[in-house]
Amino acid sequence: MNWRGKLNKYLASAYKNWIISKRNIFTVFELFFWPMISLLSIGLLTRFLKVDEGMGSFLLVGAIALTILQVAQIDVAYVLLFDMWSKSIKNTFIAPVHSYHLVFGALLFGILRGSVVFLILVVVSRYLFGFNFLAGGPVPVIIFLAGVFATAAVIGIAVCISILTFGQKADVAAWSLSGLILLFSGIYYPIDVLPASLQVVARAIPLTYFLEYYRSVFIPEPHNLAVGALLAAFYLIAGLILFDRAIERARRTGIMLRLSE
């Protein structure tokens, strides 16, 4: 198989997610409604509390990061969720595909949707709250978004593993796991305010480091981007290996068949 054939095995998931999204009116909610609710509520809170510019940027960076993370992670999770809901999982796994084909294709579409949301939020936060997200130039933005998308991929993979391990009831994980990120990775507060034991958890999440890095553009603070990048790479590789193992386990236990019935 030449490179175009190999590439298409990745693009198949992006193609499916794209078609399903464009036919679903509720995509508007995922792309515009909830992101705007999130940004506006945090932006208005900063006004009500009369926070200074630094604190305002801290909160808005967190709000934007969480929103993009949620959009991109659900796209990765959708790669199995759509198949599970339509009971067509066996049609996917009868084909010669691996976890990486499914994840990277879906992530590509997630990056596309996440980038659209990001641009909308950047424009809105600039004009409504005077916050220039791009003040640090393009490189920090690209690094920050890469960290958010990598974390999103890891969460999406975790959802897929849950589905293949626990069956249909596990789809609740798709909406729950990003809640843990909200709690632990310093979205709306520095992780120093967490109890010491929970700070260990926070330090194990790549997004924590990417948030600290990007906030340092607005409020100079020390950060450790390299650790975040290494953690993201580690989780991605481990996640893909575990996803493949979950597929094999689902084939051994027969869950693969039950998810198609």
Added chain:
Amino acid sequence: MAKQAVQANGICKSYKGFFTKATMVLKNISLEIDEGEIFGLLGPNGSGKTTLISIFSTLIYPELGSLRILGLDGQKDRDQIRKLINISTAKPNFPWSLTVKENLRHYGMLYGLYGSGLARIVSDQIDAFELNDFQDMKFEDLSTGLKQRLSLAKAMLNSPRLLFLDEPTTGLDPDISLKTRLLIQRIHKEQNISVLLSTHYMPEAEMLCDRIAFLRKGEIVALDTPQNLKNHLGLGEKVIVQFLGQVDTAEIEKVPGVLSVSSVPGKAEITIDRNADSLDRIVKLFARAKILDISIKEPDLEDVFIELAR
């Protein structure tokens, strides 16, 4: 010697829930299917047909036993096997909001098809399965028969050498079922692919299959050609006599070669051994009655099924 599409030896499979005991669904299944053959799997509900097809198609794995598919190792060469096989199942399911064409395109991409080659294969399948008028219809809007045709079209995207059809006509109207069977026959003839077909419908098995295995409670209880199964099971021919008057059925039962007799007033069904010369003697026992009609019915697979499913 014919090459084998499937060589299975000692296949065992059980299912176990978190809090439930393991249930053995396949017990020591061994069989060989020749390349180019249409092989039928028959058996009552829960006999293990779908599980066996799922194992042969590498969708799920056996606990014990060895498997070779198209000469490839069922454990080491699974990726290679998946390129050469495909499946179509009863009550097919696909992503709801994708149209016929988009579904075929999506699954074609999963097989590494691309560009004009992908477009041509999708178009060919749409033509072959007469889906032209429905190609832009969403899956959720298709009738059951059209969904089945889409499923067969999807199964042909990668030009498989071995095709698994799991109850492909279940839930279809009789005329659509017949069309689907003719379609399967045509695919097999034109492309010379091996087919493993499970079905509940005996006419379907009789029409399509070169050989048949009967599964009961996870075990193969008979394996042969449809004709040999009928012959070897000694089911006999059924002589159906409609008459006026009285007949002593006990006397008929005593006739050498009579396997069983069932009667209601005016009608007797007598099963006889086809090799025994008993028909003449039976007719003589109806001397005191007036025979209105007499017919002889060969056993069909339905009879075989009922006999083996007991």
